[in-house]
Amino acid sequence: MALCKSLLLLFFLSLSTAKTLKPQNPKSLQTQNYSLKFPLISLPLSSPITKQNSQLNTQKTSSIYKSTFKYTMALVLSLPIGTPPQTQQMVLDTGSQLSWTQCTNKTLQKPPSSSFDPSLSSSFSLLPCNTPQCKPRIPDFTLPTSCDQNLLCHYSYFYADGTYAEGNLVKEKISINSLITPPLILGCSQDSSANEGILGMNLGRLSFPSQAKINKFSYCVPPRWSLTSTPPAGTFYIGENPYSGGFRYVNLLRFSGSESRPYLDKAAYTIGIEGIKIGGKILNISRECFRPDSGGAGQTMIDSGTEFSFLVESAYDKVKEEVEKRVLGGAGRVKKVGTVYGGALDMCFEGDVAEIRRLLGDMVLVMENGVEIVTEGVRAMVEIGGGVSCLSFGSSQLLGVESNIVGNFHQQNLWVEFDVLKSRVGFGKADCTKV
Template sequence: MALLFKTQPFLFYLHLASCVLSLSSFSFSFTHGRSTTPNNSISLSFPLTSHRFNHLHQTDLQTSFVSESKQKASPRPRPRARASPASPYHYKTSFKYSMALIVALPIGTPPQTQQMVLDTGSQLSWIQCHKKKHTPPASFDPSLSSSFSILPCTHPLCKPRIPDFTLPTSCDQNRLCHYSYFYADGTLAEGNLAREKFTFSRSQSTPPLILGCATDATEDKGILGMNLGRLSFASQAKISKFSYCVPTRRGAGADQPGTGSFYLGENPNSRGFQYVNLMIFPESRSRPNMDPLAYTLPMQGIRMGGKKLGIPTSVFRPDAGGSGQTMIDSGSEFTYLVDEAYNKVREQVVGGRAGARLKKGYVYGGVADMCFDGNPTEIGGLIGDMVLELEKGVEISIEKERMLADVGGGVHCLGIGRSSMLGVASNIIGNFHQQNLWVEFDLPNRRVGFGKADCSRAAA
């Protein structure tokens, strides 16, 4: 789930029972013109604008895990490795990285460019919808698009089949399908479920996809939901692969964030990627703390400063109730660990040479208590490199120069938080620990690939 993080994490609760319903009536493929690549797809590239993500309206993990784990969708077993079918199109763009990975995508007919948070941890995509005379021009104006339509109350997605959701969808006064996202701070984002195209060129667009059209929200950027759910952009658009490359994060006071790359379809850099199979849980509906639609990695352990920490592998695997699941999430800034793993990391940091430099009594955002004053490169050198170990010898390596996040005021924190402080029982690998790394999601083969890169150069 998307969990971005500033000084206080504002979380919202997504209640959308429509996630459980079949989209079998919506079978489609991309339309495109003459092929310019061997796999009969078109290669497109678009620049993106840069913005800092101001309001933190990210999914509440605990609530979402409970709701999505109760879905009626049939579990899909792990398939045998096979050649991935070609995506119906080939699309490359770049994104700006501040605290969120922001992509700008052309939506509607004619297209209107919309900034969206790239989020592999959520399902429903949504955009801000207003008529231009009532709002800043960044939002989407449905009246200007000939392909836009709102779902009526009679649509199956507005007839939730699970009775224990709190206000998932409803009919508004105009008999249109309404949804609500509730924020923990008392605010909300709400609007209508709609159908709309993503229009990449005159000859290439998606069919109308289901997404949220928010008419009341506190942030002008939408969400590009890319998890395994049937309503995600990846699933509806029948994307076989997508990938992104997160550039090195710049300091909190930097005028411009780094620029990375985002691919829909084949990535020409994938030849050197190392792949690890996703964990599949057919019995996930009986695990209340499980998110069955997340990208769950088979994590094995953690090394710090060349030392293997004494954390049992079972800590990174879901137990009978689903606690301990390890997810990779582009929409979460920091990495979060369950207590048994977090405590071992903290023991290593505090008990090592960097312990004397610890900013005592300081807790960033209520979840991260390994923070320091002083030169981050020097302190990172005292901590050493960190390696997240996965199956098949695949590793996510974080060099000592990138161990600490600039949180402002001259304070730098280890980019790791305590999951229990969020009220969740899962491990989450956030985008802070995906810097200078290609991350590819190969959906037909249910695997994730990793490849080291200079992501700023990759975006050129």
């Protein structure tokens, strides 16, 4: 099944080199002894937890790895890959399974200087198509596997916005400070329209956490105020987080491998939202809108690889109704416009953005155990230029998916911890520019 992203991802292993595919609806490290810290780049657009109220794991703390970056709408980190290591830019993506990196294509006149060169790594190996790993089990991938003309395992990623990446499945080591993983299955892309690779972090058996035996990881996304300003840096942990004493947790919804639901992504981090509040008012939306039905539609997932957040039509219609009532019910200085930003955000208004944000108030996703993701008015509306601003929540229908998605834009100034072992996600309010 397809994985949901700000661009809908369809992954398959295929012999074909075709560049079109109809989008479908959704999509050993022992970390107990290590706390590993990587600054990551959040690329544009309550009292915070501090070290004083949490216990720092002092058994071993790694040195900091900080990525260089090129602007995308994603969280980008630097990881050393291969032997000797070659630093690669990777998008941290909890909505994807397979990790892949840009590999040097020597048939190009000017291959990207930052791409991974397999010929320089002694630990690199190609995956032949007769290996068990090249015959993935459902629900890992949705389409059957085949070989390329060299009898090597071939993969292709296709995104709803037209970008793509394809190449061969390989085995290679990833370095994490003084630790080095065993050879992991990765994609080696020699044909891609993307600028960075992907670090797949979902629950699938070929994801980075699954292959590297990582039971817990977390990140803190810093606030983003402008598309043109220097992107701020956030923090990513593998293993125990020194701030977790202040986290509050929601349980993941898990699904058996035997279940067959066409729109369900079983490898996603799926939670159950209880409701939505706008300006302190709880909207009349059934909690069933945020849970998968018999076909899988309505699944709610935490996805760091999606920029904005999206709601299924039945929930979005209620949000839209309340937003229009609040924003357009003022003194008449604001008017709705027909702009659709990024092909996905269609609640756009012309007028003073500060006034619009004041009229709208905070938007809150309410979850179990009293956990709330609060989007203040300043982040509820996104300025797109020309005096126009758009609601930062969109309709899943415009993406062509049947899922609710909580994107990284609405995870700003939050610790988000993925505890795979205990099957839960933790949230902690923070100033992500200072952790």
